[in-house]
Amino acid sequence: MKKESRKYIFILFLVLGILISVSFVHASIDTKNSRGLTTTSFFTSDEVFLKSSTGLCNSIYQNIDVYIIKSGDEVLADVRGKPEELNLTSTYQIPANTKIWADPVAGDYDVIVDCDKNGAYHPLEPKTSFSVDFKKGSGNVSMGSEIKNNSWRYDAENEILMIEMLQLSISAGGEDIGLANISIKATGTGNDSQISALEVYVDTNNNGKLDENEALIGDSQPAYLQDNGETNLNLDYTLLADSGPKLLIVYTMNEDIEEGGFGLIVNSVYGIGKQSGELIKFSGLPINSNTLKVLPKQECLGSLALELTPNPAEEGESVLAKISNLTGCDDKTVNIKTKPCIYPLDVGYCILKERKCEIELKPTENNEYYACVDKNGDNDTLDFGETSSISLVVNSKTEKVTEEPGEFANVTNQTQGENATAVTGDIISQLFDSSFKNIFVLLEITLLLILVVLIIISIRIKGNRQERNKPEKKKSEGEE
Numbered sequence: 001m002k003k004e005s006r007k008y009i010f011i012l013f014l015v016l017g018i019l020i021s022v023s024f025v026h027a028s029i030d031t032k033n034s035r036g037l038t039t040t041s042f043f044t045s046d047e048v049f050l051k052s053s054t055g056l057c058n059s060i061y062q063n064i065d066v067y068i069i070k071s072g073d074e075v076l077a078d079v080r081g082k083p084e085e086l087n088l089t090s091t092y093q094i095p096a097n098t099k100i101w102a103d104p105v106a107g108d109y110d111v112i113v114d115c116d117k118n119g120a121y122h123p124l125e126p127k128t129s130f131s132v133d134f135k136k137g138s139g140n141v142s143m144g145s146e147i148k149n150n151s152w153r154y155d156a157e158n159e160i161l162m163i164e165m166l167q168l169s170i171s172a173g174g175e176d177i178g179l180a181n182i183s184i185k186a187t188g189t190g191n192d193s194q195i196s197a198l199e200v201y202v203d204t205n206n207n208g209k210l211d212e213n214e215a216l217i218g219d220s221q222p223a224y225l226q227d228n229g230e231t232n233l234n235l236d237y238t239l240l241a242d243s244g245p246k247l248l249i250v251y252t253m254n255e256d257i258e259e260g261g262f263g264l265i266v267n268s269v270y271g272i273g274k275q276s277g278e279l280i281k282f283s284g285l286p287i288n289s290n291t292l293k294v295l296p297k298q299e300c301l302g303s304l305a306l307e308l309t310p311n312p313a314e315e316g317e318s319v320l321a322k323i324s325n326l327t328g329c330d331d332k333t334v335n336i337k338t339k340p341c342i343y344p345l346d347v348g349y350c351i352l353k354e355r356k357c358e359i360e361l362k363p364t365e366n367n368e369y370y371a372c373v374d375k376n377g378d379n380d381t382l383d384f385g386e387t388s389s390i391s392l393v394v395n396s397k398t399e400k401v402t403e404e405p406g407e408f409a410n411v412t413n414q415t416q417g418e419n420a421t422a423v424t425g426d427i428i429s430q431l432f433d434s435s436f437k438n439i440f441v442l443l444e445i446t447l448l449l450i451l452v453v454l455i456i457i458s459i460r461i462k463g464n465r466q467e468r469n470k471p472e473k474k475k476s477e478g479e480e
């Protein structure tokens, strides 16, 4: 019996020992992914998180070091450069959402909790393992800022041949990608084989426009071999992981391109992963551009000229405004204004026929005259050769006489001959007018004086009457 009871005690201790060791195992650490799932397998595109049960480090150490070391390493050489120091919760647990590696490198690893922070691993300290596999990167393309080029025409005086057609946002994830090629298909009624060049640039300043020093990364001349054709351009550009530059697709137009609508579709973009070496097909395609309307070549050329005859002119005299120096502008309207062209029409207009037109003016004073025409039909008069101005001098005779009375002699001397009599007659009538006015002023003053005297007299008479009434009033009061 004694032997039996010893056996039972031994079994009891054994069970207790197992229970204790189980509770020790229970205080463990595990790796998990960003979705909170416990796992030991990660990709290079993932982030590694750490979690634990309560009572870690036998509930003795609260401030601990977490090491990630290469699997099987004896020394604690952290692959991130240094261990991560952590404060456990009040229940001796790794805090929630503890990320231990944001950009893991492919390989097999151990995670060790150095409870006593002595820089060495003790077999009783918590430990787990995980592996990271390389995953090839991914690429995406999306529409950038909308480019609104409604129309274009060849203008010899303002030669703009390069037209931005489409801006793309492009991005890489997981690894750097060397862009390999882009496939672009022409659309629209216009004959695309007439487009001189198709080019792809990096829109460094992201303004939707091609600027100086922006890098060309792919091109084709001509743009397409045929109408509505498709061109596969080779690209020379390294897209860095987690970056998002903008690309610009630019057409170079041709002076002799025929009218029509011009658009394009980006069908595909391919690149090669710099780490994986694998072909990466970009998602997000196809993407369409807006349609550019190509108009007939600009025919109305030259710089508008305005001439006024006579200039100087006499007051009341008609002046002819002559418009000239434009070719190919017949049937266009030229507005004449006394203010710059942005102001409303205030004088008149004429319509160009056989390169010229004219309009009769009735000027009353000196003025600046402006001629305005919209040569290129873009609803403004801001383009080359669309405006002209000239000063008109109007000799006003009466103004000179009234403003400069001391210069009668000069005026009469200047206007010798036929005009002389008229001018002298004018002066006499003006002198007569002024003396007539003087008489009226004198009369008014006299009448005013008489009025003042009459008022004074009436006040005095009133005063005397009151004086006389006073003793009579006192007398009557006394009688009462």
Ligand SMILES: [Ca+2]
Binding pocket: 114, 115, 116, 117, 118, 119, 120, 121, 122, 125
């Ligand atoms: Ca230790």
Ligand SMILES: [Ca+2]
Binding pocket: 186, 187, 188, 189, 190, 191, 192, 227, 228
């Ligand atoms: Ca076409």
Ligand SMILES: [Ca+2]
Binding pocket: 203, 204, 205, 206, 207, 208, 209, 210, 211, 214
């Ligand atoms: Ca730009």
Ligand SMILES: [Ca+2]
Binding pocket: 373, 374, 375, 376, 377, 378, 379, 380, 381, 382, 383, 386
């Ligand atoms: Ca214009």
